[in-house]
Amino acid sequence: MVYIIRKADQTIKTFQTRDDDTFLDPGEVIEPSPLSFSEYAERLVLSLDGRSGETVIVPAEVKELTVHVSCPGEQSVDLLINGTPETVSLTKGIGSIILSADAPGLFIIKPADQTKYCPAGQATLYIEVQ
């Protein structure tokens, strides 16, 4: 069982293993899901070189980055790359994004529909090109 905290605007703030210790801000609601904590987290995972849930730092000379997208059961998923929408096609729930890393900067990739996917956890990926 996992417990989802939904904000007043219906976007998902977080998900957690307990339901009895959370102070809800005005308009927030807590809802249970029959999935386990891991199963819920794995609904959308973005990773680079197997790393997710952390800021991945890469040197600018790498030039091209392949971000791995895992979204089991879906044929596509809408993401925001530094705020720009992009739809990623999936095969058996797996897809990828190619990013150009010519210049130093920060890539922030997160789910576009945050009422469906929680941006916390492993569904948002930060890549810092140095």
Add this chain to the structure above:
Amino acid sequence: MAYPSSSTVSSGQPTAASQYNNLRKDALYLGQSYNDSLLLGNFFAKFASGFKLILYSVSRLKLVIDTKNPPTIVINGCLLQMNSNVVTGSGLIAGAAAIYYIFAVQTPGSVGFTMVPSTSASETDNTRLIGECYWDGSTIRDIVCYFPENVIPEPDYDSGYFACTTGTTYAKAHGLLNHPRLVLLFHTTNTTGYDERELVTVVTNAAGVEMSPVGITDTYVYVQTGAAGAGTCVNAIRRQSATGYYRILAWL
């Protein structure tokens, strides 16, 4: 009340009923009235001391022997002590992932005890629950000893894992009715909790300045992540992250 209640008798002196009863009272209640004192055996029925459980191999546990403070326990009213290492048997912790409960087992004819794991937490007449561990299917993890000696006790509040991200305040009701004296915030990158855990002491705010994210009241532990940047959830030399998972542990 004076202790002991009984007194010495001389050779050949008949033992009076009062002397016998005082002696019995000394033995059972340390000389006190039965209204004021538990039976000595009942008082020590749940006694245990000197226990330290460690990993012996990936699937076996060992009870460490400290000769100055050996593992001592009362099981089924018997006073038991071990002066040599105790190890769980081979192949007893195996199969699918599960929590295993560790029992000390009293055997008639022995003043020591053995140690047996079980997926059931139920004690029987000749067993006492002394700890637990998590078997992930290949390795023992998270060993907990219920009678620890000189180790950090279990936390009074454990939030469990929850997902975190940039620019968010998480308010967790710890239920301790007082300010916890010690609060630790850990960060992980996946949901198993068994990757490297970073102790979160600072995060970065929008200006890139490092700040502590934790606030503590007598009701809540607050964790407020930074507003923008790559280290808003943890900013450590070994890991920066603006997402991932937190877990809060607190002690009164």
